[in-house]
Amino acid sequence: xxxAFLIQDGVTSGAIxxxxxxxxxxxxxxxxxxxxxxxxxxxxxxxxxxxxxxGRIPPTASLLVCFGAIAFLxxxxxxxxxxxxxGFLRSLTLNLILPGVIYGIASVLAPLGLPSFAKALLTIxxxxxxxxxxxxxxxxxxxxxxxxxxxxxxxxxxxxxxxxGLVFFGAxxxxxxxxxxxNYSVGLLPxxxxxxxxxxxxxxxxxxxxxxxERTLLGKALRATAVNRLGARLVGVRxxxxxxxxxxxxxxxxxxxxxxxxxxxxxxxxxxxxxGLKGFVAAIIGGLASFPVTAIAAIGIGxxxxxxxxxxxxxxxVIVFGLIIPVLVxxxxxxxxHEEE
Amino acid sequence: MKDRFSRGMAAIAVLSLxxxxxxxxxxxxxxxxxxxxxxxxxxGIPLKNSVELWPTExxxxxxxxxxxxxxxxxxxxxxxxxxxxxxxxxxxxxxxALTPASIAVAGVAAETGTPHFACSPVPPNISxxxxxxxxxxxxxxxxxxxxxxxxxxxxxxxxxxxxxxxxGDLWMGQFKAMGEQYGLKVVAxxxxxxxxxxxxxxxxxxxxxxxxxxxIGASGTGAALPQIALRERGFxxxxxxxxxxxTFDFLRIAGKAADNTVFASGPVMVPEAQPDSSETKQxxxxxxxxxxxxxxxxxxxxxxxxxxxxxxxxxxAIPIALQKAKPGTPEFKAALRDAIETGGPFPASQGVFEYxxxxxxxxxxxxxxxxxxxxxxxxxxx
Numbered sequence: 001x002x003x004a005f006l007i008q009d010g011v012t013s014g015a016i017x018x019x020x021x022x023x024x025x026x027x028x029x030x031x032x033x034x035x036x037x038x039x040x041x042x043x044x045x046x047x048x049x050x051x052x053x054x055g056r057i058p059p060t061a062s063l064l065v066c067f068g069a070i071a072f073l074x075x076x077x078x079x080x081x082x083x084x085x086x087g088f089l090r091s092l093t094l095n096l097i098l099p100g101v102i103y104g105i106a107s108v109l110a111p112l113g114l115p116s117f118a119k120a121l122l123t124i125x126x127x128x129x130x131x132x133x134x135x136x137x138x139x140x141x142x143x144x145x146x147x148x149x150x151x152x153x154x155x156x157x158x159x160x161x162x163x164x165g166l167v168f169f170g171a172x173x174x175x176x177x178x179x180x181x182x183n184y185s186v187g188l189l190p191x192x193x194x195x196x197x198x199x200x201x202x203x204x205x206x207x208x209x210x211x212x213x214e215r216t217l218l219g220k221a222l223r224a225t226a227v228n229r230l231g232a233r234l235v236g237v238r239x240x241x242x243x244x245x246x247x248x249x250x251x252x253x254x255x256x257x258x259x260x261x262x263x264x265x266x267x268x269x270x271x272x273x274x275x276g277l278k279g280f281v282a283a284i285i286g287g288l289a290s291f292p293v294t295a296i297a298a299i300g301i302g303x304x305x306x307x308x309x310x311x312x313x314x315x316x317x318v319i320v321f322g323l324i325i326p327v328l329v330x331x332x333x334x335x336x337x338h339e340e341e
Numbered sequence: 342m343k344d345r346f347s348r349g350m351a352a353i354a355v356l357s358l359x360x361x362x363x364x365x366x367x368x369x370x371x372x373x374x375x376x377x378x379x380x381x382x383x384x385g386i387p388l389k390n391s392v393e394l395w396p397t398e399x400x401x402x403x404x405x406x407x408x409x410x411x412x413x414x415x416x417x418x419x420x421x422x423x424x425x426x427x428x429x430x431x432x433x434x435x436x437x438a439l440t441p442a443s444i445a446v447a448g449v450a451a452e453t454g455t456p457h458f459a460c461s462p463v464p465p466n467i468s469x470x471x472x473x474x475x476x477x478x479x480x481x482x483x484x485x486x487x488x489x490x491x492x493x494x495x496x497x498x499x500x501x502x503x504x505x506x507x508x509g510d511l512w513m514g515q516f517k518a519m520g521e522q523y524g525l526k527v528v529a530x531x532x533x534x535x536x537x538x539x540x541x542x543x544x545x546x547x548x549x550x551x552x553x554x555x556x557i558g559a560s561g562t563g564a565a566l567p568q569i570a571l572r573e574r575g576f577x578x579x580x581x582x583x584x585x586x587x588t589f590d591f592l593r594i595a596g597k598a599a600d601n602t603v604f605a606s607g608p609v610m611v612p613e614a615q616p617d618s619s620e621t622k623q624x625x626x627x628x629x630x631x632x633x634x635x636x637x638x639x640x641x642x643x644x645x646x647x648x649x650x651x652x653x654x655x656x657x658a659i660p661i662a663l664q665k666a667k668p669g670t671p672e673f674k675a676a677l678r679d680a681i682e683t684g685g686p687f688p689a690s691q692g693v694f695e696y697x698x699x700x701x702x703x704x705x706x707x708x709x710x711x712x713x714x715x716x717x718x719x720x721x722x723x
Contacts, residue, residue: 002545009541016538163378171382172590173562261538266562266594270380271536309542314505314532 004189006306012195012264013278014302015202016042019257020279021286021294022209023250028288029226030246032147033139036154039276040161041251045127045258046267047165050174052110052119059168060126061106067133068099074137095133102126116179124255131251132244134161143243158273165269173271176262198260205253206295218245278305278320285327368403369659369668372425373648374436374446375460379412383561383590384438387645388460394631395652400660402668407431411442418442422449430669432677435651436460438644440507447473454671456678458654460647462511468701474654474681476647478584478692478709479702483605484515486709487556487581488523490603490722494579496554498528500547502540502567503558505532512558512583528552535563544570554578560585565594572598579603584709589639592717599714603722607691608710609646614721620707624653625690643691650689658684 020038027035048058072095079088106126114122138157142149180193212219218241224232225242233239261267261275282301286294301320308316373392376385392408407429411418418437425431426449434450435458437443443459450457450472457473468475491499501516503509509532516527529550531543544567547555555571557564557580564586571580580602587606592599608615612625628649629641658680666672685695685703692708711722 002549005545006542009539013538166378166382171386172588173565173594175565175594265538266566268536268562274534274536275538306539306542309533309537309540310546311542313543313546316505316532316537317534 002310006310007303008189008191008195010303010306011299012198012302013305014299015198016257016261016275017279017282017301018202018295018298019205019253019260020276021282021298022206022291023253024276024279024283025286025288025291025294026209026253027246027250028283030222031139031143031150031243032229033150034147034154034280034288035247035250036151036158036273036276036280037134037161038250038254038279039272039274040158040165041127041130041254041272042258042261042275043165043267043269043272044130044161045123045255046176046262046271047169047174047258047269048126049119049123049259049262050176050267051169052114052122053177055111055113057107057110058123058126060130061103063164063168064099064126064129064133065103067130067137068095071095071133071136074141095136098129102129116177120179120259123259124252127255127258128248128252131247131249131254134251135244135247139247140240140243143240162270162273165272169269171269173266173268174262175266176259178263179259192264194260194263198264201256201260202295205256206291209291218242222246281321281324284324284331287331368405369399369433370405370407370429370431371433371435371655372422372429372431373406373408374411374418374421374425374434374442375408376413376438376442377410379414381413381437381439381442384461384644385410385413387640387642388436388438388648390636391628391632391645391648394628394635394649396656399652399656400663402659402663411437413437413439413442415441415445418445419449422446426453426455431455432668432674433458433651433655435648440464443467455674456681458647458651460644460651469699470701472678474696474701474703476650476691476694477643478607478704480511480515481519482702482704482706483584483709484512484519486706486711487583487603487605488515488519488525490711491525491554491556491581492523494554494603496579497524498526498550498552498554500529500531500550500552500555501527501558502529502531502533502543502547502555504560504563505534508560508585509558512556516556533559533567535559535561535566537566540567540570541574543567544574544576547571548574548576552578554581556581557586558583561588562590562594565591565598568595568602569598577601581605584643587712587719588642592714592719595714596717602714604712604714604719606710606712606719607643607646607708609643609690610641610719611710611712611721612690615710620688620693621690624649624688628690646690650687650691650694653689654681654687654694657687 023038024035027033044060048060051058075091138153142153178194179197182193184191213223221237222242224237225239278301282294282298285297305320308319375388377389389408397404409421411421422434425434433456436446438460440461440463443461443463444467447457447467447470451470459473459475462477501513503512529547531547533540533543557567564582582602582604584606587604587610608621609625612622612629615622632641658677661680661684662673662676665676682696687694692704694703696703712719713722
């Protein structure tokens with residue numbers, strides 16, 4: 001009975017870690033960025049949803065406008081050597097009009113008291129473009145830098161986003177309302193509807209990613225970039241476009257995770273990092289390359305965490321993060337060393 | 342080039358002149374270091390806000406206040422405290438909001454002979470220091486009140502769940518030290534961290550141990566996580582929370598799950614409900630009214646009240662010290678320290694402070710009230 005509870009709990013957290021792990025693998029394989037700020041999207045998503053529940057205009061909407069403005073200024077700087085009207089218009093639409101429209105939608109809809117599902121969609125709409133702007137502002141200028149430089153940039157983006165989170169959301173935690181309040185029971189085990197949403201969304205995203213990579217041209221371009229950046233460029237894949245896609249997808253996945261996790265726990269401006277780190281452990285077990293291994297590893301981490309919190313709650317984090325050591329040893333023994341630099 | 346250099350030198354000279362000149366004005370200078378960012382931000386921000394409510398003058402002397410952020414980091418807190426003493430020539434240091442940072446500040450205060458108010462609990466070796474005075478209630482004081490209430494409620498077995506840090510250990514330590522006196526037996530000891538996504542495992546174990554009541558040793562909204570999980574898993578017994586959990590944010594998060602819960606708290610959370618004879622009512626009401634007027638209704642916290650109480654003490658102690666020496670001198674600092682130690686009792690918002698040479702905690706049972714939550718509000722337990 002207790003084991004069943006623990007398994008249910010573990011699979012629920014594991015599903016969230018799986019989403020984060022997938023996003024990390026996605027970003028790393030395409031752009032070689034170890035995307036530490038992934039967790040921040042989760043926190044932003046959850047906090048945005050919680051504020052929408054209160055009928056307030058989420059500060060992330062205004063943050064989006066600021067990000068857009070910075071990206072626009074960077075574009076202008078890039079165009080100082082002269083440019084065509086089309087590029088200018090594109091940048092204007094993408095960086096100023098789009099966030100402006102989203103801000104408008106958010107400020108009109110927020111006080112209306114929407115149904116939970118609409119609020120969740122609105123949250124995803126607000127957070128997703130942030131992935132693009134983060135890429136444009138922080139990573140595109142560094143696209144050809146080494147993995148180490150990109151990692152350092154990631155740490156910087158993480159700290160900046162966490163600081164912005166503190167300014168905009170305050171230091172105290174928030175908790176969103178669940179998408180559905182119902183409780184189902186499977187045998188003796190009560191399963192809250194929110195957990196079903198989490199399982200459903202995780203499976204749907206995994207399938208969608210699979211279809212995207214296997215069936216669409218853009219997905220294939222992303223895979224080609226992941227396999228060989230230079231080769232992909234030679235055959236005409238726009239590697240910048242694949243970078244944009246990877247980051248936007250990662251932000252969308254982060255926002256979905258935030259919407260899913262917001263109602264089951266209290267989220268603080270700095271919670272995202274720890275959740276992201278567990279997704280990172282899963283991604284490492286998957287060698288930062290394999291989607292299925294990452295997903296399975298994430299579920300495993302959720303289960304181990306859940307059982308550890310029952311049997312040895314003081315050592316829970318030690319056990320979870322200690323897992324990474326044997327995996328790293330095994331990975332470094334079994335793989336020939338093939339760092340790009 | 343040379344011109345620019347000499348201009349720069351001139352600027353530096355003028356600036357440093359003004360820096361040297363400021364202590365000579367003989368204002369009373371107070372340095373405040375709090376964690377307005379970092380892991381202690383939830384505590385530090387109300388502290389910083391409350392500084393804005395300080396008067397501009399005490400005992401006829403102008404008040405000069407310098408507020409710095411230490412992000413809860415002991416090494417930054419040390420740097421801040423040294424800056425206060427060496428550059429700003431402060432007469433009093435206030436801070437910090439987290440225990441490790443407060444310990445660091447206390448070290449500088451003791452070394453330089455500067456009166457120091459700590460806004461967080463500190464271990465006994467620090468509170469015995471000559472220059473450091475403690476504002477928050479000691480854990481033993483709170484635990485005594487809560488344990489007595491548990492005994493009165495007929496509680497015999499307790500399940501404990503707390504933060505996996507020194508705060509969690511602190512309350513478990515109180516059980517080990519005093520639990521037996523009150524006939525309390527701890528049947529489960531579980532830990533969790535504030536950013537955890539779930540405490541289901543710990544809660545299952547607590548519920549399986551079938552305690553009469555559960556004691557949660559956590560603070561702020563972090564204390565709501567096990568509270569909600571316990572109610573979700575069908576635990577209907579009484580839950581006891583420490584004063585760290587008594588914030589309106591906690592009630593906002595916990596909602597209905599906060600029913601049938603007893604909180605220990607400083608009196609500042611409910612000055613309206615206190616009888617007129619209470620010595621903490623007047624100061625508490627004045628502080629809460631001023632704070633909520635400036636920062637919005639329902640924003641009062643116990644943390645911010647410590648800043649108010651430091652000023653309540655200084656308002657009485659500074660005039661006494663001014664009779665003996667000029668501000669900005671070591672003699673003034675010594676006189677101020679003596680005035681804080683002997684000038685009491687100081688009625689304030691969180692209790693009546695009566696420091697003595699061998700007691701720098703200074704609070705008694707007047708500093709603790711027991712509350713319950715009803716309809717998203719805290720109510721005094723009669």
